[in-house]
Amino acid sequence: MLHLDLIVQWYREHAADLRRARDEQRELRAQRPMHAKLDDLEAEITYLMVRALRPATVVEIGAFHGWSTTWLLRALRDNGCGTLHTYDRADHVTRTVPAALADGRWRFVPGDVRRAELPDTPGFVLVDAAHTAGFARWYTGTLFSVLRPGAGVAVHDVFHGRRPWPRSEGAVVLGWLRRHGIGHLTASRAADPDTRDRLLGLKRKLRLAAPVGPAGRDPMLFFRMP
Numbered sequence: 001m002l003h004l005d006l007i008v009q010w011y012r013e014h015a016a017d018l019r020r021a022r023d024e025q026r027e028l029r030a031q032r033p034m035h036a037k038l039d040d041l042e043a044e045i046t047y048l049m050v051r052a053l054r055p056a057t058v059v060e061i062g063a064f065h066g067w068s069t070t071w072l073l074r075a076l077r078d079n080g081c082g083t084l085h086t087y088d089r090a091d092h093v094t095r096t097v098p099a100a101l102a103d104g105r106w107r108f109v110p111g112d113v114r115r116a117e118l119p120d121t122p123g124f125v126l127v128d129a130a131h132t133a134g135f136a137r138w139y140t141g142t143l144f145s146v147l148r149p150g151a152g153v154a155v156h157d158v159f160h161g162r163r164p165w166p167r168s169e170g171a172v173v174l175g176w177l178r179r180h181g182i183g184h185l186t187a188s189r190a191a192d193p194d195t196r197d198r199l200l201g202l203k204r205k206l207r208l209a210a211p212v213g214p215a216g217r218d219p220m221l222f223f224r225m226p
């Protein structure tokens with residue numbers, strides 16, 4: 001189970017690197033205007049999970065202009081190891097990811113991910129693509145079911161409200177987690193305002209509060225395979 005105390009510990013442990021990554025991401029956004037979909041808490045928890053879990057292989061489904069991609073690549077760079085495999089139908093991301101960040105650690109696969117070959121045992125997976133129940137049934141069945149113990153997962157757009165709508169992507173993911181007895185964490189304003197408030201307070205103390213990405217409601221869901 002991914003506990004809030006662990007996220008707090010990771011914020012403290014990696015505060016200096018995270019501060020640098022935040023500055024670089026702010027600079028990137030200023031230089032290469034991009035539609036960014038993850039807000040700061042979501043991007044930072046993603047960065048911290050990759051730092052802490054040190055996956056050799058990361059899979060990203062849905063990059064758009066590369067906001068989540070560049071956060072993931074900074075975490076791998078700061079770990080000093082690991083490769084990111086990004087899947088997207090569109091190739092905008094190939095024009096926004098800086099070469100210095102991509103070199104030696106990034107593979108972009110264009111096209112529908114459902115027809116692509118995926119790495120066998122990713123240690124971290126980020127999903128932010130088609131927000132439909134059908135797509136969620138595909139990735140829970142194909143990808144989540146073969147994840148090894150300890151692997152980390154982030155799924156965007158689950159908790160826009162206190163609960164996902166019935167028959168939505170989020171409902172399929174929560175159903176899959178329930179059937180496998182796996183707990184989750186979210187900092188969603190609607191679904192877990194206490195977690196969100198605690199992390200925002202911590203960020204103020206650590207001087208990590210100035211905005212970097214878009215303002216958001218933190219609908220992302222995170223979990224770790226038992």
Ligand SMILES: C[S@@+](CC[C@H](N)C(=O)[O-])C[C@H]1O[C@@H](n2cnc3c(N)ncnc32)[C@H](O)[C@@H]1O
Pocket residue numbers: 035036037038061062063064065066067068069087088089090111112113114128129130
């Ligand atoms: C919400 S955007 C991703 C935003 C990005 N993660 C960020 O941080 O800004 C969703 C992306 O998923 C891609 N996508 C949707 N369905 C897909 C599929 N079946 N295979 C590959 N990519 C897909 C779209 O092309 C789009 O770029």
